[in-house]
Amino acid sequence: xxxxxxxxxxxxxxxxxxxxxxxxxxxxxxxxxxxxxxxxxxxxxxxxxxxxxxxxxxxxxxxxxxxxxxxxxxxxxxxxxxxxxxxxxxxxxxxxxxxxxxxxxxxxxxxxxxxxxxxxxxxxxxxxxxxxxxxxxxxxxxxxxxxxxxxxxxxxxxxxxxxxxxxxxxxxxxxxxxxxxxxxxxxxxxxxxxxxxxxxxxxxxxxxxxxxxxxxxxxxxxxxxxxxxxxxxxxxxxxxxxxxxxxxxxxxxxxxxxxxxxxxxxxxxxxxxxxxxxxxxxxxxxxxxxxxxxxxxxxxxxxxxxxxxxx
Amino acid sequence: xxxxxxxxxxxxxxxxxxxxxxxxxxxxxxxxxxxxxxxxxxxxxxxxxxxxxxxxxxxxxxxxxxxxxxxxxxxxxxxxxxxxxxxxxxxxxxxxxxxxxxxxxxxxxxxxxxxxxxxxxxxxxxxxxxxxxxxxxxxxxxxxxxxxxxxxxxxxxxxxxxxxxxxxxxxxxxxxxxxxxxxxxxxxxxxxxxxxxxxxxxxxxxxxxxxxxxxxxxxxxxxxxxxxxxxxxxxxxxxxxxxxxxxxxxxxxxxxxxxxxxxxxxxxxxxxxxxxxxxxxxxxxxxxx
Numbered sequence: 001x002x003x004x005x006x007x008x009x010x011x012x013x014x015x016x017x018x019x020x021x022x023x024x025x026x027x028x029x030x031x032x033x034x035x036x037x038x039x040x041x042x043x044x045x046x047x048x049x050x051x052x053x054x055x056x057x058x059x060x061x062x063x064x065x066x067x068x069x070x071x072x073x074x075x076x077x078x079x080x081x082x083x084x085x086x087x088x089x090x091x092x093x094x095x096x097x098x099x100x101x102x103x104x105x106x107x108x109x110x111x112x113x114x115x116x117x118x119x120x121x122x123x124x125x126x127x128x129x130x131x132x133x134x135x136x137x138x139x140x141x142x143x144x145x146x147x148x149x150x151x152x153x154x155x156x157x158x159x160x161x162x163x164x165x166x167x168x169x170x171x172x173x174x175x176x177x178x179x180x181x182x183x184x185x186x187x188x189x190x191x192x193x194x195x196x197x198x199x200x201x202x203x204x205x206x207x208x209x210x211x212x213x214x215x216x217x218x219x220x221x222x223x224x225x226x227x228x229x230x231x232x233x234x235x236x237x238x239x240x241x242x243x244x245x246x247x248x249x250x251x252x253x254x255x256x257x258x259x260x261x262x263x264x265x266x267x268x269x270x271x272x273x274x275x276x277x278x279x280x281x282x283x284x285x286x287x288x289x290x291x292x293x294x295x296x297x298x299x300x301x302x303x304x305x306x307x308x309x310x311x
Numbered sequence: 312x313x314x315x316x317x318x319x320x321x322x323x324x325x326x327x328x329x330x331x332x333x334x335x336x337x338x339x340x341x342x343x344x345x346x347x348x349x350x351x352x353x354x355x356x357x358x359x360x361x362x363x364x365x366x367x368x369x370x371x372x373x374x375x376x377x378x379x380x381x382x383x384x385x386x387x388x389x390x391x392x393x394x395x396x397x398x399x400x401x402x403x404x405x406x407x408x409x410x411x412x413x414x415x416x417x418x419x420x421x422x423x424x425x426x427x428x429x430x431x432x433x434x435x436x437x438x439x440x441x442x443x444x445x446x447x448x449x450x451x452x453x454x455x456x457x458x459x460x461x462x463x464x465x466x467x468x469x470x471x472x473x474x475x476x477x478x479x480x481x482x483x484x485x486x487x488x489x490x491x492x493x494x495x496x497x498x499x500x501x502x503x504x505x506x507x508x509x510x511x512x513x514x515x516x517x518x519x520x521x522x523x524x525x526x527x528x529x530x531x532x533x534x535x536x537x538x539x540x541x542x543x544x545x546x547x548x549x550x551x552x553x554x555x556x557x558x559x560x561x562x563x564x565x566x567x568x569x570x571x572x573x574x575x576x577x578x579x580x581x582x583x584x585x586x587x588x589x590x591x592x593x594x595x596x597x598x599x600x
Contacts, residue, residue: 016599059434062599083436093427095337097344109333110435154431164434 003073006162006193007035007058011067014053014217027053029217030067034250035210037072037161040184040194042204042225044297045214046305051197052090054214055166058195059087071162083112086160088151090167090197096140100131100150103139104157111158118157125153129183145176152183163187166197181207205229205297210253213304221304223255227268228300234273235293236265238285245283249276257304262288330437331445338419338449347415348453354411355461362400362465366472393475398565400465401483405558408458409491410516413498416450417511420502429600440592447499447588454491458484479565486561489577493552493584494518500591503598519554526555552580 014028028050035041045051056062058069060076074081094103104122113121126132129149134142142150148168155163168184169177184194184207198204204211205225212222227233239262241249249256254276255266265280267273273290280287295303342348423429423446432442462484470476494515501511525548535541553576560571 056430056600059430061430061433063597079436079438081436082434085434087431087434089427089430089434091427092431093425094431095341095428097341102340106333106337107431107435109329110432110437112330112436115329 004036005034005070005073006037006039007033007041007069007071007195008073009033009054009058009067009069012054012057012064012069013066014050014057014062015065026217028057028064028214031214031217031219032067033212033219033222035193035195037193038191039210040208041196042208042211043195043197043214044199044201044204044211044301047199049214050217051199051214052166053217055164055195055197058164059085084161086111086155086158086163088148088155088163088165088168090170092147092151094139094147094151094154096138099136099138100126100142101135103150104154107154108157113158121157125157128156128186129153130179145172145179148172148176148180149183152180156183160192162193162195164195164197167199168196169198169200169203177203201297201301211297213301215305221255221257221300222250223266224253224268225297227253227266227272228255229295229297233293234267234270234290236267236273236276236280236290237288238263238265238280239288240284240286241265241280242283242285245280245285248279248283252276252279255300257300266293330435331441331448334442334445335449335452338446339453341419341422342415342449342453345418347418351411351415351453351457352460355457355464358461359464359468363468366468389473390475393469393473393477394566396469397477397480397483398562400462401480401486401565402558402562404458404461404483405487405490405561406519408461408487409494410519412454412457412491413494413515414512416454416495417498417502417515418508419450420446420499420511421506421508424503424506424600426600433600439596443499443503443592443595447495450495451488451492455484455488458487462487477565479568482561482564486557490552490554490557490580493580494554496584496588496591500587500594503591503595518551522551522554525551526553526559549579550583552583554580 010032012028012031012033013026016025016027017023018025031054043051043054053062057064058071058076059082060079063077069076071081071085076082095106098106101122104125105118108118108121109115123132123135126135129152131146131150131153134146139147139150148171152165152168155165163184165184169180172180181203187194194208196204196208208225210223211225211228213220221228237259241263246256249265252272252275254272257264257266265276267276277287277290279285339348420443423432423442433439462481466476466480469480497515497518498511501514502508505511525544528544528548531544532541535544556576557580560573560576563569563571564573
């Protein structure tokens with residue numbers, strides 16, 4: 001069966017325990033998230049929200065305490081599930097004894113790329129990220145921006161169908177950021193799903209089509225960015241929303257923000273708002289009000305995370 | 312999915328063996344970059360040169376030639392001299408060579424577990440144990456090359472000098488390598504649990520000493536007064552690797568060509584190593600990074 005989502009998590013949770021007292025420290029809490037194939041998705045959240053733990057669970061570097069994570073319909077604990085994924089970690093530490101070309105060759109071998117293919121892909125990727133002249137130079141001589149670009153090349157070298165980037169432009173100067181964005185823009189239309197974990201709202205807003213916000217380990221918002229930030233859009237306040245309506249709204253790309261005991265459903269257009277209202281009412285949901293709205297992603301982010309604090 | 316993508320996917324699956332090779336090659340590259348590789352081979356070369364120098368000393372060279380030109384009795388003396396030299400070198404290599412190799416290898420496991428490096432490695436489509444086993448094998452191969460070089464060179468030098476080719480000396484290579492492999496399991500275990508190279512060396516060196524003490528069990532059976540302490544001593548003796556016993560068997564074989572029990576120290580030490588390595592792989596598989 002062809003998978004519907006590049007990433008799917010169902011009630012994914014991670015609890016850490018303090019070393020001596022065994023106190024529970026929940027890092028990620030019941031996150032159910034679906035990332036359709038081929039989209040650009042941004043995961044946002046304040047520091048310590050659990051974003052990196054969430055990403056590491058997707059790639060099996062961290063074992064979930066509850067729930068499941070799958071990539072293209074395959075449980076991420078299965079090594080084969082990670083084969084179509086390329087990953088650029090946050091605060092990566094590539095082996096400094098390798099040259100740029102050597103590093104790409106090593107990681108692509110681990111990704112299972114045959115040697116003939118590696119010989120072709122390594123110079124190709126070095127060219128793509130503008131490091132061809134540096135291919136034989138040891139990584140310890142590279143600047144932060146060069147390391148990020150090399151890391152991106154590493155993530156792309158085996159032609160992944162899913163690219164997971166953890167803070168890809170962190171610590172990179174504006175020129176370097178632009179280069180990274182240009183490389184990622186080059187993937188548009190290739191069918192590659194891009195999942196970016198970032199705290200840079202502007203970057204996610206400019207690049208991604210979908211976004212989700214994690215706060216204190218909980219998913220507080222998700223949807224199409226156009227819906228989330230809809231200028232001239234509409235905000236529907238719902239006091240009761242049945243589960244099937246919630247699923248249907250999410251599938252339709254609605255941004256859903258919990259506010260106190262109620263929910264706010266964001267719609268980009270008047271027609272979409274009416275569709276959402278029909279969905280809610282047909283499922284027996286209770287609408288309190290509807291009003292026109294206009295927000296930036298930053299407004300949405302602040303509202304979502306503040307709502308979490310109020311709760 | 313396009314046919315190009317399908318071809319890439321099938322190619323990816325075919326090259327699983329390449330993954331193991333890449334991990335081993337990476338261990339070599341890291342050992343080279345950290346100067347461990349050169350350090351080990353440099354020290355081995357120094358030993359070989361010292362040995363060559365010693366053989367060039369008039370007293371030694373003279374003694375060898377005098378023994379060689381005298382009759383049968385003298386020829387036997389040469390043989391005894393050569394065998395004694397071999398057994399001394401084998402024991403030297405067994406103790407100091409193993410300790411040195413442990414010291415050189417101790418950092419190669421924790422370095423893989425550094426934050427920012429391990430997360431990327433684990434994101435690759437490989438089973439976690441493969442990652443550690445690749446490192447383990449890489450370490451063993453580095454030390455194997457070093458032992459081949461050192462023992463082989465000394466064997467050739469003595470052979471050329473005395474015209475006596477005693478293949479029994481070459482047993483030192485597998486014996487030393489085997490014990491290194493067993494102790495490397497401990498290094499790997501401590502490395503996975505604590506991520507500390509220094510602690511790995513400390514515990515492994517302590518294990519070598521403890522194993523030598525436990526091997527004095529015949530003496531201890533007489534010295535220990537209570538039944539349970541004797542049982543405990545025996546139990547510990549059988550659990551721990553037989554560092555001392557294997558050394559004794561190796562030395563006796565090289566010196567006297569006696570038909571000794573190699574099997575017991577080998578299988579008990581191997582069992583210890585396997586259990587410890589399995590423990591390391593299990594803990595590594597369960598850990599969060």
